[in-house]
Amino acid sequence: MGDNSTSDIIINKSATSHIGAVDFENLSFGNTFTDHMLVCDFRNGAWEKPVIKPYEPFLIDPSAKVFHYGQAIFEGMKAYKDTNDDVWLFRPEENFDRFNKSAERLAMPSVPEEVFIGGMKKLIEIEKEWVKKGLGNSLYIRPFMIAIGSGVIAAPSTQYRFMIILSPARSYYSGEVKVIIAEHYSRAANGGIGAAKAAGNYSAQFYPTKLANEMGYQQIIWTDDATHTKLEEAGTMNVFFRINDTLYTAPVSERILDGVTRKSIIELAARENIKVEVRPVLVSELIEAADNGSLKEIFGAGTAAVINPIVGFSYQDKYHELPKLENSMALELKEKLTNIQYKVAEDTFGWTVKI
Missing domain, CATH: 3.30.470.10 (Aminotransferase class 4, branched-chain amino acid transferase, N-terminal domain)
Structure with missing residues (x-):
């Protein structure tokens, strides 16, 4: 610039x-x-x-x-x-x-x-x-x-x-967040405006989120509009999944917002030698990982909350509770990122700009 x-x-x-x-x-x-x-x-x-x-x-x-x-x-x-x-x-x-x-x-x-x-x-x-x-x-x-x-x-x-x-x-703290995986409603579609930060994207989420709230869930993990088999975003945030010691997150696309916090987490994780895979993540993968115990964490990433841990998810009327970890990768990354934002830690990336 x-x-x-x-x-x-x-x-x-x-x-x-x-x-x-x-x-x-x-x-x-x-x-x-x-x-x-x-x-x-x-x-x-x-x-x-x-x-x-x-x-x-x-x-x-x-x-x-x-x-x-x-x-x-x-x-x-x-x-x-x-x-x-x-x-x-x-x-x-x-x-x-x-x-x-x-x-x-x-x-x-x-x-x-x-x-x-x-x-x-x-x-x-x-x-x-x-x-x-x-x-x-x-x-x-x-x-x-x-x-x-x-x-x-x-x-x-x-x-x-x-x-x-x-x-x-x-x-920003919203308490324990439980989510439901979308099977019918979609946040965005190919060829649409999902990658734009357009007001209409958010109003379209209100009704399905209201239904989720009435069922006892705070947010929805959105899936792709065509097959509802790929995990995309959580509420109004990008979403990460930790399976064993690897973080997975969907690539940005016409349907997925290119989040600033998301890309910062990916770069920060690389610096900390945390493996990140940016690729489509399937609902079936998540269910399998939850059943065999390899799913450790799910968290949303966005400006307001920075990182918002998710304690469990529901899919096809079955609820999966996530383990409570002493060493949370989500909270570790949140601390390191906020320390850069508040100038408590050295900004090795050149991300911060003085007013």
Whole structure:
């Protein structure tokens, strides 16, 4: 990446801050937002000047294409503060690249680097006090783009709005996670938008996940749409399986999101001499490994939780409990990865970027 700083930005600071009214010890993930947001509109074939302004609702035409045809994409990132009060991003170029791949797939304009990363840095600079020190504390970053052009004709919009909002976050913990393997519903299909971080991918998961919740499971392990024999993702996360001392995870494809945490775990595991196989993983393999005792761990990987261990899974009405391990590979990798993010351990990969 080149120089992504930007001075061509309008800054309208809030007259007051509500940071003093926030209980940082009892944050509900994604429900509290900082004082400012970044807004940049695309009109007449070009991006206008980005603006940092007070966080507030905005008016939009009822016929805006985002409501009718779902042109909406987003990213999820975090900023971390080290013991010296410096703030760091984690692999922002990966999110920037993926965002524009999502934009291309949904026929939306690409966002310039100086707006996406340069604007993000300036916004976080202004909101630096919202990033709290200490392992588990972070600032969740949500860049997104929506179609704001009006009219209900089924065609791509000609006007778009790119925004960044920020939300202080505590350590993400969802308790014990039990999953059910999908036999009918699919997260994505070949030729579809599964590899894009599109809003519609997530809304389509809500109903089958609701059914799983009613059965006592927190998430679904999604399978391929054609045969339902290949294991793909867990809930909204990439998924890893530890059989004996090897980690297995599905390759990215048109159906599977190219997760930043996923690729970081693969690189980190290689450094730690942990064997990883990136290949299609069959449901039948998982059942066999669970039955013969070689299945040791399953865990999801994503920005919010980093790594989320799974304690058991159900398939065809049979529940398989995973062993409770003293030496969990998932927790070991999570510790090593978060130590890099918080600058507790040396970043030998060059993943962290200082604000």
